[in-house]
Every structure is written in C-alpha cells, then in structure tokens.
Amino acid sequence: QVHLVQSGAEVKKPGASVKVSCKASGYSFINYYIHWVRQAPGQGLEWMGRINPYDADTDYAEKLKGRVTMARDTSTTTVHMELSSLRTDDTAVYYCVVITQGYWGQGTLVTVSS
Amino acid sequence: EIVLTQSPGTLSLSPGERATLSCRASQSVSSNYLAWYQQKPGQAPRLLIYGASSRATGIPDRFSGSGSGTDFTLTISRLEPEDFAVYYCQQYGSSSTFGPGTKVDIK
Numbered sequence: 001q002v003h004l005v006q007s008g009a010e011v012k013k014p015g016a017s018v019k020v021s022c023k024a025s026g027y028s029f030i031n032y033y034i035h036w037v038r039q040a041p042g043q044g045l046e047w048m049g050r051i052n053p054y055d056a057d058t059d060y061a062e063k064l065k066g067r068v069t070m071a072r073d074t075s076t077t078t079v080h081m082e083l084s085s086l087r088t089d090d091t092a093v094y095y096c097v098v099i100t101q102g103y104w105g106q107g108t109l110v111t112v113s114s
Numbered sequence: 115e116i117v118l119t120q121s122p123g124t125l126s127l128s129p130g131e132r133a134t135l136s137c138r139a140s141q142s143v144s145s146n147y148l149a150w151y152q153q154k155p156g157q158a159p160r161l162l163i164y165g166a167s168s169r170a171t172g173i174p175d176r177f178s179g180s181g182s183g184t185d186f187t188l189t190i191s192r193l194e195p196e197d198f199a200v201y202y203c204q205q206y207g208s209s210s211t212f213g214p215g216t217k218v219d220i221k
Contacts, residue, residue, distance in 0.1 A: 035210065045151075045159065045202055047210040059209055062115055095158060099149060099206050102161030102170045 002026035004034075004096050004105035011111045017084040020108045022096030027103070029077040030054040035099055036070065036081045038092040046092075051079055086112045116141055116205050118213035126221040133190040135216045137203035142183045144207035150179055150188045151202045153215075159202065163188065193218070 007021040022034065036048040049060035051070040058070050064083070072079045083090060091112045096105040117140040127133055137148070146166035151159035161170040163179035166186055176191040190197055198220050203213040 035206075037212075044215050045153075045204070045212040047204070047212055050210065061209065099161075099204070099210075100164050102164070104158040107158055 002098075002101070002103050004098070004103050006094075006096060006105040006108045009109040009111070011113065012086050014087055014112055014114055016086050016112075017082060018086060018110050019080055019082045020094050020096075020110070021078055021080050022105050023076065023078045024053075024098075025077060027098075027101070030074065032098045032101060034072075034079045035097045036068075037095045037097050039095070040089065040092040043092075048081070048094075053077075053079065083110075086110075088112050088114075116143065116208055116211050118203055118205060118211055120201075120203060120213035120216045122216060123214075124217045124219060126219055127193055128221045129193050129195055131193050133188075133193055133197070133218055135188040135190075135201055135218075137181075137186040137188070137213050139184045139186075139205060141208075143186075143205045146182050147205060147207035148179075148181070148186050149204045149206065150177075151204065152197075152199045153202065154199045162201075190218075 003025045005023045010018050030053045033050045035050040038046050051058045053072045067084050069082045093107040095107050119138045121136045148166045150163040153159040167179045178189045180187050200215045200217045202215045
C-alpha cells in the first residue's frame with residue numbers, strides 16, 4: 001500500500017520560513033520524482049518543483065527560485081520542502097505528489113498571517 | 115516555461131452527455147508528458163490520464179485522453195453524476211505547469 005504522509009498544519013508570520021515533510025512508503029522511493037504542488041484557497045493548482053530521490057537533483061518553478069528548497073533523506077524515505085520569506089499569498093494547501101503513479105499526500109495547510 | 119490554456123472555462127452539461135475538454139500548450143510538450151486530473155471540493159486531485167492517453171489505475175473507460183504536440187483533449191463519453199468537478203491538465207516534460215482548469219457543472 002503506497003502512502004505519502006505529510007507533516008501537520010502550520011501557521012507562520014510573514015517573513016518566516018516553513019518546512020513541510022513527506023514520508024513515502026510502499027514503493028521504491030528512489031525510482032520516482034517527487035513533486036510539490038500547492039493550491040491557494042479557491043484557486044487552481046500551482047507546480048512548485050520536483051526532486052529526484054535517486055540523486056537529489058532538483059528543478060524549481062521560476063517564480064519560486066531563491067525561496068524554495070527541496071531535499072531528500074533516503075534513510076527515512078522522506079522529502080522536505082522549505083519555503084522562506086513567506087508572504088500572505090503563500091497561504092495554501094501544499095501537496096507532495098508522485099505524478100506518473102498518481103500518488104498524492106494528504107496535503108498540509110500552511111497559513112501565513114500576521 | 116510552457117503555458118497551458120484550457121477551454122472552455124466552464125462546461126454546462128447534463129448526465130449522459132459527452133464532455134470534450136481542451137488543453138493547449140504554448141510549445142510542444144516533450145514525449146507527450148501530459149496528465150489530466152479531476153478535483154472535487156475539499157479533495158486532493160485524482161490522476162485520470164498520464165502520457166496524454168494512458169488511463170491511470172482504476173479510472174473508468176468513459177475517460178479518454180488524446181492529442182500530441184501542443185493540442186490535447188480529455189473526453190468523458192457519458193457523464194455520470196460523480197463526474198461533475200474541475201479538471202486540470204498538467205505538462206511534466208519541461209519542468210511542469212498546470213492549466214487553469216475547466217469546471218464541468220450540471221446544466
């Protein structure tokens with residue numbers, strides 16, 4: 001049984017950073033890219049970036065470059081996504097996804113508010 | 115960055131009717147790495163189609179994907195009540211981007 005289990009909801013102030021984790025199980029962790037996708041309230045889906053768990057190679061969305069960092073830990077089959085310099089418009093549900101297999105995490109609500 | 119445009123923005127149809135959703139890319143999608151998702155309120159998106167035309171596991175055969183290059187289509191042959199939702203396309207060949215979505219609602 002495949003699971004992508006994400007860390008819990010976060011409330012942050014503008015300018016702070018947030019780190020969301022995604023623990024993968026039930027499949028070969030190093031064989032599939034893990035992507036991060038977010039969805040602001042009432043809005044569409046936004047691709048943030050992806051990481052290759054095999055070699056930790058990353059590819060980030062242009063608009064988030066400089067603020068987003070993705071990393072993986074093969075010993076715990078976990079990927080982490082850190083977003084810095086948070087703004088109120090970063091308020092969204094954040095998902096980790098294995099695109100080609102259709103595996104989605106349960107989502108993590110990040111609220112940025114003063 | 116590849117920009118995806120979906121049309122129409124909203125599609126109003128009755129159960130049993132055929133739905134045709136379009137996704138157009140600003141440049142060719144490499145290896146036809148194009149996916150379609152269905153999303154219902156309060157739920158994560160569900161993968162329907164990957165590789166432009168391959169149905170994901172457990173997806174009914176009334177859903178089909180077609181197209182190549184810059185023009186792609188999702189067809190729902192006969193709408194069931196549970197199919198009324200928002201549909202997104204995504205290209206994952208050159209980095210990745212999502213389209214803005216098409217809402218299929220009940221007429």
